Amino acid sequence: MSKKIYLYGNWKMNMTAAETKKFFDEFAGIYKPASDLEVGVFSPFTSLWALADGAKKNGVVFGAQNVYFEPKGAFTGEVSIPMLAEIGVTHVILGHSERRHIFGESDEMIAKKTKAVLDAGMIPVLCYGETLEEREAGNTFKVMERQLKSALEGLKPEEIAKIIYAYEPVWAIGTGKSATSGQAQEVCEWSRKLIADPKVVILYGGSVKGSNAKELLSMKDIDGALVGGASLKPASFLEIYTAYKN
Numbered sequence: 154m155s156k157k158i159y160l161y162g163n164w165k166m167n168m169t170a171a172e173t174k175k176f177f178d179e180f181a182g183i184y185k186p187a188s189d190l191e192v193g194v195f196s197p198f199t200s201l202w203a204l205a206d207g208a209k210k211n212g213v214v215f216g217a218q219n220v221y222f223e224p225k226g227a228f229t230g231e232v233s234i235p236m237l238a239e240i241g242v243t244h245v246i247l248g249h250s251e252r253r254h255i256f257g258e259s260d261e262m263i264a265k266k267t268k269a270v271l272d273a274g275m276i277p278v279l280c281y282g283e284t285l286e287e288r289e290a291g292n293t294f295k296v297m298e299r300q301l302k303s304a305l306e307g308l309k310p311e312e313i314a315k316i317i318y319a320y321e322p323v324w325a326i327g328t329g330k331s332a333t334s335g336q337a338q339e340v341c342e343w344s345r346k347l348i349a350d351p352k353v354v355i356l357y358g359g360s361v362k363g364s365n366a367k368e369l370l371s372m373k374d375i376d377g378a379l380v381g382g383a384s385l386k387p388a389s390f391l392e393i394y395t396a397y398k399n
């Protein structure tokens with residue numbers, strides 16, 4: 154039996170509501186659901202209603218790219234979990250390297266968000282990964298151990314099992330230069346041991362596209378891909394799965 158593949162698209166700060174609608178008009182024409190494929194799309198907050206509509210019509214998972222951990226109050230510019238729940242959001246990307254490095258999100262904040270999302274019955278897509286500097290200094294595993302342990306501290310085993318993990322080496326994100334399948338497999342295998350649950354879902358992210366999908370997704374400990382650039386067009390997004398299968 155072939156493993157289930159998670160193909161998740163992180164649109165980042167791209168795609169207006171109108172563009173989201175257009176995306177799904179095109180997507181509907183080429184998407185062929187498969188029992189071993191779970192597609193997910195993560196849009197900016199302002200496009201979530203349009204995303205919910207398109208995703209539901211096509212039977213795909215959808216979510217947000219961030220959320221605040223308090224349910225409401227004086228937090229100007231933030232969006233809460235109940236606000237996402239109203240739209241039907243089930244998944245939230247947390248700890249993406251752009252949140253960590255551009256917006257200064259700490260391990261502590263990511264841990265609070267992870268707990269709040271789980272408490273609301275939603276699924277965190279928890280991102281972690283090292284910078285080039287950290288890799289070259291031989292600190293890859295030390296950095297990731299800190300990131301993962303701080304997010305998982307105090308969680309029950311069944312909560313840890315619900316999280317979807319996404320290893321994203323910062324140097325491979327948006328650079329066109331993916332990690333090699335060997336590098337990605339090494340980290341995902343190590344992560345599975347650290348998380349201490351052999352069944353957790355672990356994605357690889359960082360310049361995944363049709364041309365490198367088969368090699369990366371064939372790796373034993375890689376359950377799918379978190380895709381940035383290639384997820385903005387239905388054809389290049391879905392090509393990742395077809396390239397893996399063919």
Ligand code: PGA
Nearest residue numbers: 326327359360380381382
């Ligand atoms: P990329 O982004 O596919 O454009 O490298 C991946 C991500 O940041 O999730």
